[in-house]
Amino acid sequence: MNQVILFFMALLMFTTAFAADTRQSGYSQMRPETRALQDDDTQNPAMLWVEEGRSLWSKNAANGKSCADCHGEASKSMRGVAARYPQFSSAVKRPVNLAQQINICRTTKQNNTAIPLDDQTLLSLESYVAHQSRGLPISPPTDKRLNAANRLGEKLFHQRIGQLDLSCKDCHTDNAGKSLAGNIIPEAHPTGYPLYRLEWQSVGGLQRRLRNCMVGVRAEPYPAGSAEMVALEVYLAARARGMKMESPAVRP
Amino acid sequence: MTRTLITIPPNITRGEIIGIRVLIQHPMETGYRRGSDGAMLARNLIRRFNCEFAGDDKKRTVIFNANLHAAIAANPYVSFSFRVDSPGALFFNWVGDNGFTHVETRALALRA
Numbered sequence: 001m002n003q004v005i006l007f008f009m010a011l012l013m014f015t016t017a018f019a020a021d022t023r024q025s026g027y028s029q030m031r032p033e034t035r036a037l038q039d040d041d042t043q044n045p046a047m048l049w050v051e052e053g054r055s056l057w058s059k060n061a062a063n064g065k066s067c068a069d070c071h072g073e074a075s076k077s078m079r080g081v082a083a084r085y086p087q088f089s090s091a092v093k094r095p096v097n098l099a100q101q102i103n104i105c106r107t108t109k110q111n112n113t114a115i116p117l118d119d120q121t122l123l124s125l126e127s128y129v130a131h132q133s134r135g136l137p138i139s140p141p142t143d144k145r146l147n148a149a150n151r152l153g154e155k156l157f158h159q160r161i162g163q164l165d166l167s168c169k170d171c172h173t174d175n176a177g178k179s180l181a182g183n184i185i186p187e188a189h190p191t192g193y194p195l196y197r198l199e200w201q202s203v204g205g206l207q208r209r210l211r212n213c214m215v216g217v218r219a220e221p222y223p224a225g226s227a228e229m230v231a232l233e234v235y236l237a238a239r240a241r242g243m244k245m246e247s248p249a250v251r252p
Numbered sequence: 253m254t255r256t257l258i259t260i261p262p263n264i265t266r267g268e269i270i271g272i273r274v275l276i277q278h279p280m281e282t283g284y285r286r287g288s289d290g291a292m293l294a295r296n297l298i299r300r301f302n303c304e305f306a307g308d309d310k311k312r313t314v315i316f317n318a319n320l321h322a323a324i325a326a327n328p329y330v331s332f333s334f335r336v337d338s339p340g341a342l343f344f345n346w347v348g349d350n351g352f353t354h355v356e357t358r359a360l361a362l363r364a
Contacts, residue, residue: 042259045327048277052255201279201326 023243026186026251029177034198038250046127046196046248049120049203053128056121061110067125070109074132082130083138083245086234088145095149095230099126099205117224123203127194130247137244138191140237149227153235156228162219168232183252189240190233192249203248206233254278254354258344263363264336272303272316273331276346276354282322297322298348301330305360307340320348336360 027035041047058068071077085098092104102125103114115122140146157168171180172188179185193206200208207229214221222228259273276298283295302317316332344356 042257042273043275043329045275045277045329047257048255048275048327051257052277198325 021242023189023240024177024187025189025191025243025246027192027246027249029184029186030250030252034250034252038192038246044196044248044250046194046203046250049124049127049194049196050131050248052120052124053126053131056125057128061106061112063111065110067105070105074128078129078132080133080136080139082126082133082247083136084141086146086149086230086237087141088143094227095146095234097206097230097233098129099123100225100230102126102129117205117207123194123205126205127203127248130194130245133245134247135244137242138237138240140234140241146234149231149234150238152228153231153233153238156232157235161214162217164217166217168213188236189243190236191240191243192246192251194247195249195251197251199252206236256344256354256356258356258358260342260358260360264360265363267335267337269333269335271331271333272342273329274301274303274344275327275329277327278346278348278352280320280322280324280326280328284322295322296349296352297324298328298346298352300345300347301328302345303332303334304343304345305334305340306343307338312343336362338362 027038030038037043037045054074056067057074058066060066060069068074082098085101086095087101088094089096089101089104091108096104099117099122102122106112107114160167160170168188171185176185176187190206193209194203196203197209207224210229210232211221211224255277257273257275261270264270278298279296280298281293281296283293283297285293287293298320300317300319303315304312305315306312315334316330318330320328339362340360342358342360344358346352346354
């Protein structure tokens with residue numbers, strides 16, 4: 001009798017261990033046509049940005065330095081890097097996302113000007129770097145200096161905003177998987193950024209996507225690169241810890 | 253600079269029908285939209301795409317061509333098939349509004 005109970009207890013533990021992670025990437029809710037676009041690099045339009053980034057990687061800035069001069073072969077040096085962002089930057093003493101870190105490199109190492117976060121050049125470089133982490137788990141650093149940003153991000157995620165008085169959580173946690181005007185509400189895991197969004201007809205970063213939602217609930221979006229935006233990125237990365245990177249993804 | 257992704261399968265044998273996939277970076281602005289300032293955005297479309305093949309005799313023959321219109325998405329993707337009877341070169345041409353032209357060339361080798 002004891003053996004039977006033990007057997008069922010073991011079975012229960014086994015099933016809960018494997019059923020524990022029910023998080024889903026937006027990929028799993030896409031139509032087969034859109035999935036096919038992401039799965040095939042010869043069809044994925046985001047690969048145009050990745051290729052552009054590849055050529056920018058070894059292009060010299062005015063002071064004669066390229067990304068490759070310091071970082072070498074991106075396939076080795078940048079592998080897994082995008083999966084660890086946002087990080088705390090000791091240079092500017094605050095959390096920064098990947099695009100901001102590229103800008104810090106540009107201004108401090110290349111003696112160049114910073115580029116706006118939605119600029120195609122920056123998106124190309126970001127896509128190229130993020131592409132090197134494809135298939136790796138999202139692994140935000142366990143850095144105490146990120147804790148404040150993580151808490152702020154969590155607060156903002158649960159805070160109702162805008163004329164529609166909705167928080168991120170209201171749709172993306174409570175009603176994920178249900179329909180919103182014909183679209184399935186994803187769980188908001190940033191697994192594939194920067195990604196090609198069919199609605200945008202272009203590649204865009206996570207902050208552009210966040211801005212979309214904020215405008216959607218008729219709230220005033222936080223400025224690009226602001227502490228609040230990065231805090232949301234920090235929280236979303238922590239929330240998606242362990243999920244596989246798909247960059248550059250395609251989304252409807 | 254305009255970026256393109258052209259995919260031609262490797263190890264082609266004589267007489268094989270291959271699939272050629274072509275993607276080009278282009279906004280394909282329809283001319284029907286307004287910008288955030290309310291002004292009309294000028295039309296900027298690729299109007300025509302063609303692919304030519306030149307075999308041993310170096311004479312170019314059009315093997316595929318397409319007219320593109322406002323309803324076609326940005327970064328247009330075109331895929332077509334072609335029977336390879338001899339090695340040679342493929343020439344891809346895009347022509348569009350505002351004097352847009354882009355040319356790419358790819359060698360087509362056969363498996364020995």
